[in-house]
Amino acid sequence: MLRHPAAPRVVAALRAAGCVFAEEEAGLLLAAARDPAELDTLVARRAAGQPLEHVVGWAGFGGLRVVVDEGVFVPRRRTEFLVERATALVRGRARPLVVDLCCGTGALGAALVTALGGEADLHAADIDPAAVRCARRNVAPLGGLVHEGDLFDALPPALRGRVDVLLANVPYVPTAEVALLPAEARVHEALVALDGGADGLDVLRRVAGEAGRWLAPGGSLLFETSSGQAPAAARIAEASGGLGARVETCEERYATVVVASRHPRPGRAPHGDGAPHGPRD
Template sequence: MRQNLTFSLDNKTEKSITKRLRSEGCIFAEEETQVLISQAGSIEDLMKMVEIRASGVPLEYVLGFTKFCGLRIDVERGVFIPRKRTEFLVQQAEALTQICDIVVDLCCGSGAVGAAIATNLSKAVLHSVDIDPVAVRCSSRNITNIGGHVYQGDLYNALPHKLRGRVNIIVANAPYVPTDAINLLPQEARLYEPKVALDGGKDGLDLQRKVVEEAPRWLASGGHILVETSKIQAAQTFEIFAKAGLTTKIARNEELDATVVIGKN
């Protein structure tokens, strides 16, 4: 018998939940069953969550949160779900961030990247931006409680003008999936996550170009910009950085299948 805070569950019911999730294509059905049980307040809540998950809704939306860099990050339907690989972007940014640095997180989505940096480096001053009002609402819940600021708008246009030339770190997990490749994404991303957070244009690099080209005007002398990209797009992203006059390098983590291009102003 498994005991939760408010209800108990017999092994037969638990196994039936796992079987139900597996039959609907949940690869990690056993693990997801345990997570759902741990988060449900009653047997009625649990069965409702199971049915929603079995319908194909991403687990993170069912739960209302995900784990990222050890943090509990609120997510909601219509907001991009942060990926494990993006923790490498955070690691690379943290290595370059000093106490009291100004950090800007562009295309922030749930705000996970900025929240992780600001939490681990508590003196950093965080400014996060997204064009999507749903993302801004969600990121506000993850950022304002740690002293960060969230703005709705198109990239740098949303930032206070006083930050121009004073930003120490810019991070961006801008969408980099080529438009024609959207249909090749896993069903959970393709059907449930916002297209604006996935579609990077014809070659996947449209947003990266906008982010990088304007970065030197916002970065302080010696400041850095870090952008997540894919392994196959890394050389093109590198060229975008170099063309903007930035001293550029590529960082790669094979275990996470994560690639970050880093530029210094």
């Protein structure tokens, strides 16, 4: 029960705008506003359809409060599953090298490094300057670096062949389906973070084709996709990247992740949980 004197009118305004979780959102807006005038502005922005995370300036992800600037892709809670799988792969490894490609806010890399107790080296990259500025606010406190540029072109060449875990939250919405996305996404998030080309897998093809040259022996590429795209995505990782791929799912969060690993050198044990390579549903 919200006890703030402005709560009833805020809840009413949000309900009238169609916000399903009006009371919960009202609590966040009330906490974010420094005075009544700012509260009115925040409520008006949310009622007009702006994502709540853009309005309050942050999102909860992986136990962190991640800064989210206007126009930047909002990290989805389902993507926490990807971070959990990455954590399982490298936990216990001495200071792994982590790269967060197509990083957006940098939430994935930040959450992974935090889960590892800060004992990791983090680089992140995005082609969108707004995302890079935002990611630096989330990654810098962890000692990470954020680079601006197109996929691997943004990364320091010295990282080639050394990456233990490559997180790539590539866009995977087919171009023809972008118009079907909720307005919060298609209007308020950068198109480059959503549109994955004709079949939704164009950016993935580029990432998978180069990933093997950047991964350390036994290193892994992890990316999210839809359940329907997963078989084709796994085949792309194997065919174009020469990686052993498997599909992992979390029904509770409707999350599908492909884990594609570079085989370790002969005689060297694989990192992480030692799960077998090869596609599986």
